[in-house]
Amino acid sequence: MKWRNVVIAALILLPIIGLLAFGFGRDPHAVPFALRDKPAPDFTLHTLSGGTMKLSEMRGKPVVINFWASWCEPCKYEHDMLQQASSYYGETVQFIGIVYQDTEEAVRGYLQKHASVYPHLLDPTTSVAIDYGISGVPETYLVDKDGVVREKSPGVISGKELRRWLDNRLGGS
Amino acid sequence: MSFLVALLLVAADPVSAEAEAHAIGQRLRCPVCQGMPISESPSEMAQAMMGKVREMQAEGKSREQIIDYFTQRYGDWVLLDPRKEGVLIFLWALPPVALLVGLIVLRRYTKRQAPAKATRVAAVAADPYLDAVRREVEQ
Numbered sequence: 001m002k003w004r005n006v007v008i009a010a011l012i013l014l015p016i017i018g019l020l021a022f023g024f025g026r027d028p029h030a031v032p033f034a035l036r037d038k039p040a041p042d043f044t045l046h047t048l049s050g051g052t053m054k055l056s057e058m059r060g061k062p063v064v065i066n067f068w069a070s071w072c073e074p075c076k077y078e079h080d081m082l083q084q085a086s087s088y089y090g091e092t093v094q095f096i097g098i099v100y101q102d103t104e105e106a107v108r109g110y111l112q113k114h115a116s117v118y119p120h121l122l123d124p125t126t127s128v129a130i131d132y133g134i135s136g137v138p139e140t141y142l143v144d145k146d147g148v149v150r151e152k153s154p155g156v157i158s159g160k161e162l163r164r165w166l167d168n169r170l171g172g173s
Numbered sequence: 174m175s176f177l178v179a180l181l182l183v184a185a186d187p188v189s190a191e192a193e194a195h196a197i198g199q200r201l202r203c204p205v206c207q208g209m210p211i212s213e214s215p216s217e218m219a220q221a222m223m224g225k226v227r228e229m230q231a232e233g234k235s236r237e238q239i240i241d242y243f244t245q246r247y248g249d250w251v252l253l254d255p256r257k258e259g260v261l262i263f264l265w266a267l268p269p270v271a272l273l274v275g276l277i278v279l280r281r282y283t284k285r286q287a288p289a290k291a292t293r294v295a296a297v298a299a300d301p302y303l304d305a306v307r308r309e310v311e312q
Contacts, residue, residue, distance in 0.1 A: 012274060019267075031204055032248035101217050126221035133246035134218075135204035 031135040033152045040143040041131035045098065045121035048108065053096065053121055056147060062169045063094045063143040064162070067134055069102040070110035074156045075138045079114055081159045085166075086118045093166055098123050100137045144169055194226050197239055201226075202251050210253055 035041075040063075044054040055063065066082055068075040086095040095118035099107050104122060111120065123129055132141060135154065142151035142165045151165045198212025203219040211219040211226075222243070229239045243251045255264050297303060 032250050034244070034246055034248040038245075101221075125224065126218065127225065129218075130222055130225050131246065133204075133248075135247075 031133060031154065034133055035141075035149040036152070038149055040141075040147050040149045041128070042147075043123075043128045043131065045123055045128060047119045047121055048104070048111070049119070053119060055143070058094050059145065059147055061092060061094055061145050062166060063096065064166075065132070065141045065143065066095070066097050066157075067100045067129060067132070067137050067139045068097055069100045069137050070106040071102060072100075072137045076114075078138055078140075078156045079116075081157075081162070083115070083117050085159065085162055089166060089170075092170060094118075096121060098128060100129050100134065101126060142166070142169065190227075190230055193236070194223065194230055197226050197236055198223050200240065200253055201243055202247075202253050204247060204251070208253070 040055060042054070042056045044052055046052055064082075064085075066078075068079075082095065082097075086093070089095075097116070097118065097120040099120055099122050107120065107122075121128075132139075138156055140153045140157045140162075141149055144150050150169070153161060195212045199210045201211045201222065203209045203211045203214040203216060203222070205216050205218045206214045209219070211222045214220075225242075226239055229242065234242075240252070249255060257265055
């Protein structure tokens, strides 16, 4: 009889403990990577130099999309690393920056002080950021040569992680 | 025909459209806030998402299509009330099931306690020593 009670209590408590462990083991603010292995939402945006860029026209090589803003302090930590990575991979990888909720004037001012080797696009209505499920900046995505979203890094991306992403893609292509 | 006219009038009514946008916004979590719906958050991100809701409404998209657009990008995380389907139905079923199990356990416990209490009372009543003490006290 006692054993039966123990078994019943275990059957009730174990799923609850499991559920709590699952819930407390997750960051409730972490936005899931819903676009993984899905076609990258296409966009056509204006560059700071006055031209336009269309994502689907960059097919054939991996594209690193970095959402950033001049008011974003953590974005400054990764800026130099992204420039170096873009120079290192050269023509084999396309790097682009998409400006998130910022003014063109502030972005120009920032880029005058911090040189950039790749184009930066303006997203004045935040529609591209929403298309990618952005929950803040910085946030970086990797779109493969076929236009499929493969990686996402919420927050500051490390050089090591970016290298792993790109070496995996370039090695497999 | 009159139904179609009524439908067109409702579609063209900006108050109804805004009420519908607000209702959709109430179901969507602002990604840069603390569990706040996009319709109530003053953040630029939430306002941009509300703008997207209105834009899709103007394109003739249904409420479900708009909700699907956001869940395809943010996952079910963006829903302030989880969908009542698939694995998520477990979340809705858990509280009533837990309450039911609790009631069953409580009922079984009280049922088991009642005969034990009755037996104890009967045993006390049948004790000759206690009976003698009771008679002494009553005299």
